[in-house]
Every structure is written in structure tokens, then in C-alpha cells.
Amino acid sequence: MKKIKVGVAGYGVIGQRLADGVVRQGDMELVGIVDLEPTLSIRALKEKGMPYNLYLVDGADRTKFDRLGIPVSGSFGDLLGKVDIMLDSAPGGVGAKNKMLYEKAGVKAIFQGGEKNSVADVFFHGYANYEKGLGADYLKLTSCNTTGLIRSVDCLDRRYGVDRVAITIIRRVADPGDYHRGLTNALQIDKAPSHQAVDLMTIMPHIQATGILVHTPVTHGHIITVVAHGRNGKITREQALEAFRGHERIRVVRIDDGFLGNASFFRYARDLGNPRGDMYEIGLWEDSIVESGDDIMYAINIPQESVTIPETIDAVRAALRMQPDSKSGTAKTNGFLGLGGWK
Numbered sequence: 001m002k003k004i005k006v007g008v009a010g011y012g013v014i015g016q017r018l019a020d021g022v023v024r025q026g027d028m029e030l031v032g033i034v035d036l037e038p039t040l041s042i043r044a045l046k047e048k049g050m051p052y053n054l055y056l057v058d059g060a061d062r063t064k065f066d067r068l069g070i071p072v073s074g075s076f077g078d079l080l081g082k083v084d085i086m087l088d089s090a091p092g093g094v095g096a097k098n099k100m101l102y103e104k105a106g107v108k109a110i111f112q113g114g115e116k117n118s119v120a121d122v123f124f125h126g127y128a129n130y131e132k133g134l135g136a137d138y139l140k141l142t143s144c145n146t147t148g149l150i151r152s153v154d155c156l157d158r159r160y161g162v163d164r165v166a167i168t169i170i171r172r173v174a175d176p177g178d179y180h181r182g183l184t185n186a187l188q189i190d191k192a193p194s195h196q197a198v199d200l201m202t203i204m205p206h207i208q209a210t211g212i213l214v215h216t217p218v219t220h221g222h223i224i225t226v227v228a229h230g231r232n233g234k235i236t237r238e239q240a241l242e243a244f245r246g247h248e249r250i251r252v253v254r255i256d257d258g259f260l261g262n263a264s265f266f267r268y269a270r271d272l273g274n275p276r277g278d279m280y281e282i283g284l285w286e287d288s289i290v291e292s293g294d295d296i297m298y299a300i301n302i303p304q305e306s307v308t309i310p311e312t313i314d315a316v317r318a319a320l321r322m323q324p325d326s327k328s329g330t331a332k333t334n335g336f337l338g339l340g341g342w343k
């Protein structure tokens with residue numbers, strides 16, 4: 001079987017996890033990564049024995065890499081000549097500039113949440129609108145919060161029908177290891193509705209959504225509370241729990257078992273031996289599911305650094321028509337990533 005050849009642009013928080021995720025796909029080959037600077041992540045790659053070939057963005061200072069003994073396999077253009085598709089995880093806004101290179105080389109690309117929606121033909125989620133991505137040249141993934149949120153809402157929607165959701169996002173302000181937000185001790189509220197609610201409506205236009213986002217000075221994951229209304233009548237606690245338990249990208253947990261909050265998931269992922277404490281699945285607290293009149297309410301944990309990896313890989317499957325629909329596409333991705341193995 002011919003493997004799909006994939007490149008990753010920007011070996012940062014998301015890019016290194018995309019590269020690892022692609023390597024686990026039996027039907028894809030990671031040709032290489034491209035970056036601009038010998039960042040700590042690139043230095044760590046070199047210390048690990050250079051498992052991935054490194055290419056340099058035009059304008060990168062090659063001498064900085066040579067001085068550190070970091071092997072370079074060629075230019076961005078060289079990489080583009082060898083791949084079927086690029087996963088762009090350069091800083092927000094830079095992907096739009098890289099797109100000009102992709103267009104020139106005739107290479108498909110998938111962008112991350114920091115880019116404007118206009119960068120892509122399709123705003124994509126592996127479960128909610130896989131079919132829209134079939135054969136598309138340029139797709140943009142939902143952001144980390146929206147990816148996890150849509151997973152859970154789509155799970156209920158597919159099974160029972162949902163016509164309205166209201167969310168509160170408790171958003172981690174930075175990733176572990178970041179310094180750019182300073183040393184903070186305050187919460188900050190964004191103007192409502194949050195972009196995640198608006199994004200959900202773009203992808204699932206049959207659902208009315210709104211929400212509020214609160215930035216919090218933590219790094220180990222976001223928490224979202226969701227209030228959802230059934231389109232075909234009330235969704236009960238038991239029905240919601242049954243649907244969530246059946247989903248391969250949702251890990252249902254209990255507070256009594258020790259899952260007290262975001263940090264418990266981070267620690268559990270490290271105890272599992274997952275690289276960097278990554279988790280592809282969202283967490284959902286069984287003890288958070290409550291009925292409020294006709295609405296159902298629940299809380300989810302979003303591991304922001306790794307949650308978009310499975311849906312990005314679904315996007316490769318859609319763009320290259322590797323599988324014809326969401327069910328078969330997500331099942332392939334899940335199989336290679338070992339998702340749902342905890343059940």
C-alpha cells in the first residue's frame with residue numbers, strides 16, 4: 001500500500017505532537033519537519049538522535065544550526081517537493097504566509113486554530129463535518145477548546161439531536177513551560193459570545209450556541225461546562241452518560257476515583273507513560289452530568305496541547321479521500337493512536 005507523505009511546518013507545541021501522531025499512522029509517512037530557529041524543541045530532537053528530518057524555512061540562519069551540530073536535510077521547497085500534504089502549525093498568522101508556498105508547489109495543507117478561517121476552504125472537525133473536507137485542498141482545524149467541545153456536543157447530537165448549547169470555558173492561559181504570559185495571579189473575561197461557541201455554529205449550523213470564556217493562570221488543561229438542549233425532547237443523564245461512554249475520544253471519569261480537576265488528567269497521562277503527559281482524548285466527569293429542567297449539563301477537560309492531533313489526522317484522511325466518511329476516517333485514526341483502549 002502506498003503511504004501518504006506528510007510534512008509538518010513549525011515544530012512547536014502542536015507541531016511536535018503532530019509529527020509523533022503521523023508516525024503512528026500505518027498508512028502515512030512523516031517525510032520531515034520544517035522550522036525557522038534551533039528552538040529547545042529542535043535541540044531536544046537532535047539530542048534524541050534526529051528521528052525526524054529537519055528542513056529550514058527560507059530566511060533561517062543555517063549557521064546557528066551548524067554551530068549546534070543539528071543536521072539539516074534541505075529547504076522548505078525541498079520538503080514541499082516530497083509531500084502530498086503539509087500540516088501547518090507555525091505561529092498564528094504565519095500559516096497564511098506559508099500557504100503561498102503550498103499553492104505554488106501544488107501541495108494540500110491543514111492549518112491550526114490560530115489562523116483566520118479565510119485561510120482554508122473548509123473549517124474542519126473529524127466527527128462533525130468530515131464529509132465537507134473530502135478532497136479539499138486547504139482545511140483549518142478547530143481550536144483546542146472547540147475540538148473537544150464539538151466532540152462532546154456531536155456525540156449527543158448524533159444520538160439524540162441537540163438544538164442549543166451554552167458554555168462556560170475556564171481557559172488555561174499558557175502551555176507548560178511558557179513565559180510569555182508572565183507570572184500572573186488574576187482571571188480575565190472575554191467579551192461574549194466566545195469564539196468557540198461561534199465556531200461551533202459555523203461547523204454545526206443547526207445548533208444555536210453561545211458562551212463565556214474566563215482566562216485562568218494555569219497551564220494543565222481547560223475545563224468547559226456545557227448546557228445542552230435536546231432537539232427531539234429532553235436528554236436524560238443516563239442517555240448522555242451512555243453516549244459519552246461509547247465515544248472513543250472521550251474518557252469518562254469520576255471525582256471519587258481521584259480525577260479532581262485538570263491537573264489529575266495531566267498527572268494520569270504522565271503515569272500512563274504518554275510522551276510529555278499528552279492526552280488525545282477529552283475527559284468527562286460522570287459526576288458533573290446533571291439535568292436542569294429540559295437541559296443536560298456536564299463538564300469536560302481539554303488537554304490543549306494534544307487534543308487537536310486526532311482531528312488533524314482525520315483532516316489528512318478527508319483531504320486525500322483515504323476514507324469516505326467520518327465513521328471510517330475517525331475509526332482509522334483512533335485505531336492507530338490506540339484511542340478507546342482504556343474502556
Ligand SMILES: NC(=O)c1ccc[n+]([C@@H]2O[C@H](COP(=O)([O-])OP(=O)(O)OC[C@H]3O[C@@H](n4cnc5c(N)ncnc54)[C@H](O)[C@@H]3O)[C@@H](O)[C@H]2O)c1
Nearest residue numbers: 009010011012013014089090091092112113114144304305
Ligand atoms: N499551544 C496550544 O495549546 C494550541 C492548541 C491548539 C491549537 N494551537 C494552534 O496551533 C498553531 C501553533 O501553535 P503552537 O502553540 O504550536 O506554537 P509554537 O510557538 O509552540 O510553535 C510554532 C513553531 O513554528 C516555528 N515557525 C516560525 N515561523 C515559521 C515558518 N514560517 N514556518 C514554519 N515554522 C515556523 C517556530 O520556530 C516554532 O517552533 C497556532 O495556530 C495555534 O493557535 C495551539
